[in-house]
Amino acid sequence: MADAIKKATRESYGEALASLGEKYENLYVLDADLAAATKTGVFKKKFPERFIDCGIAESNMMGVAAGMASTGKIVFASTFAMFAAGRAFEQVRNSIGYPHINVKIGATHAGISVGEDGATHQCNEDIALMRTIPGMTIINPADDVEAKAAVEAAILHDGPVYLRFGRLAAPVFNDPNNYKFELGKGIELRGGKDVAIIATGLMVSEAIEAAKELEAQGIDARVINIHTIKPIDKDIICKAAKETGVIVTVEEHSVIGGLGSAVAEVVTECCPVPVVKIGVNDVFGHSGPAVELLKEFGLSKDNIVEKAKYAVSLKK
Amino acid sequence: MDPKIKRDLEITACKIRKGIIEGVYNAKSGHPGGSLSIADLLAYLYFVKLNVDPKNPKMPDRDRVVLSKGHCAPGLYSALALRGFFDVEELKKLRHIGAMLQGHPDMKGTPGVDMTTGSLGQGISAACGMALSGKLSNKYYKVYAILGDGEVEEGQVWEAAMFAAHYKLDNLVAIVDNNGLQIDGKITDVCSPMPITDKFEAFGWHVITMDAHNFDDIERAFDEAEKISGKPVAIIQTSVKGKNVSFMENQVSWHGSAPNKEQYEQAMAELDKQLKDLEGK
Numbered sequence: 001m002a003d004a005i006k007k008a009t010r011e012s013y014g015e016a017l018a019s020l021g022e023k024y025e026n027l028y029v030l031d032a033d034l035a036a037a038t039k040t041g042v043f044k045k046k047f048p049e050r051f052i053d054c055g056i057a058e059s060n061m062m063g064v065a066a067g068m069a070s071t072g073k074i075v076f077a078s079t080f081a082m083f084a085a086g087r088a089f090e091q092v093r094n095s096i097g098y099p100h101i102n103v104k105i106g107a108t109h110a111g112i113s114v115g116e117d118g119a120t121h122q123c124n125e126d127i128a129l130m131r132t133i134p135g136m137t138i139i140n141p142a143d144d145v146e147a148k149a150a151v152e153a154a155i156l157h158d159g160p161v162y163l164r165f166g167r168l169a170a171p172v173f174n175d176p177n178n179y180k181f182e183l184g185k186g187i188e189l190r191g192g193k194d195v196a197i198i199a200t201g202l203m204v205s206e207a208i209e210a211a212k213e214l215e216a217q218g219i220d221a222r223v224i225n226i227h228t229i230k231p232i233d234k235d236i237i238c239k240a241a242k243e244t245g246v247i248v249t250v251e252e253h254s255v256i257g258g259l260g261s262a263v264a265e266v267v268t269e270c271c272p273v274p275v276v277k278i279g280v281n282d283v284f285g286h287s288g289p290a291v292e293l294l295k296e297f298g299l300s301k302d303n304i305v306e307k308a309k310y311a312v313s314l315k316k
Numbered sequence: 317m318d319p320k321i322k323r324d325l326e327i328t329a330c331k332i333r334k335g336i337i338e339g340v341y342n343a344k345s346g347h348p349g350g351s352l353s354i355a356d357l358l359a360y361l362y363f364v365k366l367n368v369d370p371k372n373p374k375m376p377d378r379d380r381v382v383l384s385k386g387h388c389a390p391g392l393y394s395a396l397a398l399r400g401f402f403d404v405e406e407l408k409k410l411r412h413i414g415a416m417l418q419g420h421p422d423m424k425g426t427p428g429v430d431m432t433t434g435s436l437g438q439g440i441s442a443a444c445g446m447a448l449s450g451k452l453s454n455k456y457y458k459v460y461a462i463l464g465d466g467e468v469e470e471g472q473v474w475e476a477a478m479f480a481a482h483y484k485l486d487n488l489v490a491i492v493d494n495n496g497l498q499i500d501g502k503i504t505d506v507c508s509p510m511p512i513t514d515k516f517e518a519f520g521w522h523v524i525t526m527d528a529h530n531f532d533d534i535e536r537a538f539d540e541a542e543k544i545s546g547k548p549v550a551i552i553q554t555s556v557k558g559k560n561v562s563f564m565e566n567q568v569s570w571h572g573s574a575p576n577k578e579q580y581e582q583a584m585a586e587l588d589k590q591l592k593d594l595e596g597k
Contacts, residue, residue, distance in 0.1 A: 028452070052448065055482075060441045060475035067445020070423070070431065071453075072376070075445075090435060091472075095442055099423050099432035 004205075006169035010108040012147035013165045014039025017076065017106075020152055021047045024074060027155065029106075030065055032058045032079040037167075038108040040078045058083040062091035065103045069096075074155055075103050081110035081164060085126035096160050097133040104154045105162045110140075111252035112280060112297055113168040113202060115290035122285040128257025130162045131230055137183065138230040140164040140251075140259075142204035145174035146227055149181035157183060164201065166252070168290045171205040186233035192222030195308050196240035196247045200226045200259045203250040203278075203299060210304035221308055232262050238270035246311045247275045252299055255279035276311045278303060317535045321364075323597055325531050328398065329359040330591045333560055334584065335394025335407050341580040343411035346419070349570040350464060351391030353495040353528060353555035358395035360534045361460060370400035373427040379457050380430040380446050384439025385464035385493065386420040387572070392429070393417050401428035437470030439463070440490060444480050447488035447548075461490045466498030468509045474519065480548040481520030488548045489541050490521075493528065495557035497568045516550040528555035561586060 021027050021043055033056045035041035044051035054061035058079050065077040077084070084107040085092070096103045107126060114122045130138050137157060141147035147165060154161040189204070190211050199207035204225045211221040222244055224236055241247060247267065249260035260277030267273055280297055294300055332355040340346035362368070366379040383392045390410065397404040402416070409415035416425055420434025430446070433439040443461035450457050467473065480488055492512055500506045509515075516523045522544045526537035534553075541549040557571070558564030561583045575583055 049452075052483075054479060055475075057475035057479065059437075059472045060444070060479055063438050063441020063472070063476065064445035064448065064479065067382075067431065067442035067447075068449040069445075070442065071446055071449040073449055073452075091438055091441070094435045095432070095438045 004171035004173060006171050007144040008167055008169045009141055009144065009147040009165040010039045010167060012144040013106055013108065013151060013163070014042035016148040016151035017043040018046045020155060021050065024155055026072070027074045028052065028068060028076070030054055030061050030075060030077045032056055032061050032083065034079055038078040038080070038106065040106070058088045059091045062088045063095050066095040066099070066101045069102045076106050077103060078106040078108065080121060081107035081123035081126040082121055085129045085162070086123060089129055093133050097136055100135050100159050102158055103160050105160070106165065107162060108165040109167045110164045111166060111202065112285045112293050112299065113166055113252060113290040115167070115293060116287050118287035119284040124254040124280045124285070125257070126164065127229055127253050127259065128261070131257060131262065135159060136230060137161040137228065138164070139228050140201040141227050142201055142225055143170050143174055144172045145176045145179045146181060149179060150227065153181050153183050166202050168202065170202050173205055173208065181227070184228045184231045184233060186236035187225040187227070188222065188236065189225055190221070190223040192220040193244055194220045195311050196222040196224060196244040197250060197304060197308060198224045198226055198237065198240065198247055198259065198263055199250040200229060202252050206299070206301045207250055207304055209301040210308065213301065213305050214308055219308065219312060226259060229259055229262060232266060234266050234270065237263055237266045241267045241271035241273045245273050245315050247273060248278065248304065248308050248311050249275060250278045250299070250304055253279050255281055274311060274314045276307050278307055317532050322531045323594060325359050325363060327591065327594045328363050329356045330560070330587055330594060331398055332358055332391060332394045334587045335397060335404065336390040337561065337575065337580060337583045337587065339390040339393060339407040339410040340574045342408045344574050345411060346390050346574055347387040347572045348390065348574070349497070349557040349564060349567070350385060350493065350495065351388040352559045352561060352564065353557050354388055354391050354462060354493050355559065356529050356531065356534065357462065357491060357553060358391055360531065360538070362395045362399045365538060367457065368428070370428065373401060377455055377457050380443070380459045382431040382439040382443040382446070382459065382461045383421055383433050384443070384461050385436065385467050386433030386439065389417070389419065389421050392421060396428040399428070402426070436464070436467040437472035440473055440476040443488060443490070444476050444485060447480070447485040448483055450487055451483070451485065457487070459488045461488065463490060463492045464498070465492055465494040465496065465503050465509060465512060466506070468492060468512055469507055477516060477519040477521065484546050485548045486545045489551060490548065491551045491553055493555050494552050495555045497557045497566070497571060499568070499571050501568055513552050521548050521550045524549065524551045526551050526553045528553035529559055560590060
């Protein structure tokens with residue numbers, strides 16, 4: 001996929017908000033002094049009267065979002081994943097999650113690919129935290145096309161949604177002309193019978209590349225894109241477990257509590273098979289160029305190939 | 317204030333206090349002290365000030381109340397029940413399994429509750445959001461947030477205070493119930509938030525002080541609040557924790573504990589006597 005067009009999903013987020021702002025006049029966007037980075041600034045430029053800067057005060061922002069949404073507005077609250085899911089966790093739980101208020105949390109700069117800013121800003125825990133909140137929908141789009149579709153799906157869904165976007169430019173592999181986003185539905189991108197690679201977000205394009213490499217080595221790998229981590233598509237996961245007998249999960253997130261955990265929770269109930277998890281292995285990140293960090297932490301095509309071969313060996 | 321209106325409000329406040337004791341006694345837990353200290357405020361809000369309709373609790377242009385000090389739910393529930401939002405019999409089921417009235421306010425399940433609260437510091441942010449939303453949509457409703465004096469130790473309160481002043485939310489009134497006590501003792505001993513008035517002033521609010529148990533003064537304070545434009549208003553009310561139940565007054569032990577049968581009977585007898593005296597006026 002070296003020749004593919006690349007675009008960071010945070011860019012897609014900002015563009016989608018600006019575009020959907022015309023269609024949904026009741027759409028308001030909040031940010032916490034990061035509009036230039038989260039790309040909500042694109043919306044701000046077009047609809048300044050519907051953009052509210054809350055300053056560097058994320059806890060208050062989540063409460064303000066809840067109060068505004070309680071009056072019937074569609075409200076997006078944006079900041080980095082670290083501060084949305086981390087700092088403001090309890091505000092999200094108690095002021096948004098518990099009352100099931102219609103707030104959309106647009107969390108950018110998720111995962112290790114934040115890069116040079118280092119460990120304080122590399123949020124590898126947000127999916128785990130958000131999964132524990134009852135009724136919270138979690139979407140982690142894989143590319144520009146999916147991210148834009150996810151923003152509108154979040155608007156159309158009545159209830160809290162956590163949207164996860166990245167800083168790093170990601171290959172655009174979905175075709176905007178025939179892509180269809182269905183909340184809670186995984187997408188089988190490639191058939192295969194030897195192993196199922198279940199990926200989310202930035203790792204989906206790596207999984208596709210890995211499957212091509214595996215094919216060259218005689219391994220028939222299925223690739224599934226899970227954009228909605230909660231509620232998760234149990235059917236597509238159980239079917240993959242039954243038909244391939246072994247699963248590899250790939251996510252730019254801790255191996256604790258994220259996609260890998262969610263998939264393992266599903267298969268233990270319907271079809272227990274080995275689940276080999278690729279993610280950040282319970283360590284903090286550090287500074288460095290995003291692409292190099294991804295390789296270092298095993299979030300790469302090469303590591304997926306290696307782990308998939310190991311997974312297949314477990315079947316014997 | 318008109319003497320008859322004043323007497324009626326005193327009667328209503330006494331009934332709110334009876335409902336608080338009834339609820340907390342039957343729940344065998346809860347927070348009577350800080351509920352009793354805001355009973356007069358709740359009587360004034362729900363029976364004089366607020367544009368609300370118990371038959372249509374979600375009326376879009378209604379005034380809103382956010383009980384940011386959510387643990388004082390027994391006070392709010394008692395006021396809502398007396399105002400007709402639900403049957404007063406619900407108070408006896410407070411905190412029971414399957415009951416509508418949760419330990420802390422739940423906007424999804426209880427008519428008249430405008431925001432889910434209980435985790436201190438969060439309600440005032442939601443109140444800011446409601447007030448800002450009203451301004452953005454040219455609505456004329458008001459938002460009243462009720463905070464504890466211990467609650468203002470939460471940093472989020474000051475994030476919200478900064479926000480409200482920045483966005484000139486003059487449709488927002490925050491009432492801080494300054495009864496001087498929090499769970500671990502006197503607020504000035506625990507980790508003093510004083511001076512609360514100066515802090516709100518420094519954050520750009522118009523500050524009014526008020527005697528929490530004098531309806532003439534309550535009316536004066538809210539009349540003044542009504543005249544303020546361009547900035548949010550903080551009313552710091554000086555109150556007595558446990559007000560009007562003799563053995564609960566100014567006793568920190570009644571912050572979060574329920575009376576036993578004997579104490580319940582004594583409290584109700586005292587309140588019944590106050591009610592009889594007021595009705596005989």
